[in-house]
Amino acid sequence: MDTVTTPQSSMPAGGPAQAHGPRLAGDLAIWFFILAELLAFGVFFAAYAFARAKNIELFAAEQAALNRNAGALNTVLLLTASYFVVRAVQAAEAQASRQCANWLGGAIVTGFGFIIVKLTEYAAAFEHNISLSSSTFHMFYLSLTFFHFMHVILGLVILIAMWNGARQGRYRPGDMNGLETGAAYWHMVDLVWLILFPLVYVIH
Amino acid sequence: MSARMHGTPKGSTLLFATLILATIATWGMGSLGVTGTWGVAILAAISFWKGAVVILDFMALRHAPLLWRAITMGWIIVVWALITIAYIKGLAQ
Numbered sequence: 360m361d362t363v364t365t366p367q368s369s370m371p372a373g374g375p376a377q378a379h380g381p382r383l384a385g386d387l388a389i390w391f392f393i394l395a396e397l398l399a400f401g402v403f404f405a406a407y408a409f410a411r412a413k414n415i416e417l418f419a420a421e422q423a424a425l426n427r428n429a430g431a432l433n434t435v436l437l438l439t440a441s442y443f444v445v446r447a448v449q450a451a452e453a454q455a456s457r458q459c460a461n462w463l464g465g466a467i468v469t470g471f472g473f474i475i476v477k478l479t480e481y482a483a484a485f486e487h488n489i490s491l492s493s494s495t496f497h498m499f500y501l502s503l504t505f506f507h508f509m510h511v512i513l514g515l516v517i518l519i520a521m522w523n524g525a526r527q528g529r530y531r532p533g534d535m536n537g538l539e540t541g542a543a544y545w546h547m548v549d550l551v552w553l554i555l556f557p558l559v560y561v562i563h
Numbered sequence: 564m565s566a567r568m569h570g571t572p573k574g575s576t577l578l579f580a581t582l583i584l585a586t587i588a589t590w591g592m593g594s595l596g597v598t599g600t601w602g603v604a605i606l607a608a609i610s611f612w613k614g615a616v617v618i619l620d621f622m623a624l625r626h627a628p629l630l631w632r633a634i635t636m637g638w639i640i641v642v643w644a645l646i647t648i649a650y651i652k653g654l655a656q
Binding site for chain 2: 381382383384390394397398401404405408409411412413415427428430431434435438439441442444445446448449452539542543546547549550553554556557558560561562563
């Protein structure tokens, strides 16, 4: 006997939150991974802040040479990608797979924009012989931003996999776990940058 | 439908627009060379608010169990508290 499954009856993932009480969006495992990542970045941020407190003049002088415009542009690019990912999840909730794929495509393009801007910034730094060993500030600047850069690359791989899934109509109400899991990771990458940018590029 | 887990397109567009404006404000303060305790307090407050929007609305933790919301919001509070303590310590040097 066939059973008819309505979107309402298969709602747990991606359905209205109040229908089944509070729940985490995406896989539980990704949230433990996100917590581990946040902890690592948190330690890094604190280490930078306390190292700066002991070398205020050095940090201020070398921070002034950073390309703050590139940092701000990258913030806009990451926020835009995050917004596009939110819209992709909303489209999947509305059973609009094509729009979901399009929004994810937009997020991929803006994510690659971040990569290009960051590589340009690194190229300029290396031209000026800046390296991990050139100063305490540069050690933090390069290691912090490169650690984050690697996360953006992994995030892009995940976004591309989700884009491919969306094109095949894989995500719909009741079957959004994969999409929500990848989206949570991408937002974590954005969240970390929202602290990194003012801390490393602006506050002096 | 009493609440959508991932918000509405209109709501998230509005949040996105305010996040961009906040980013422009941060960039502007940096370009103008704003510094000092109050300047840093404003920069920290803007960054904290942006992080809270990403955590609660984009990551949809507003609809998550309280423990997860507390852990993630606790993370951003602790990180900014440590940065603030370090900044104050730097002023005393």
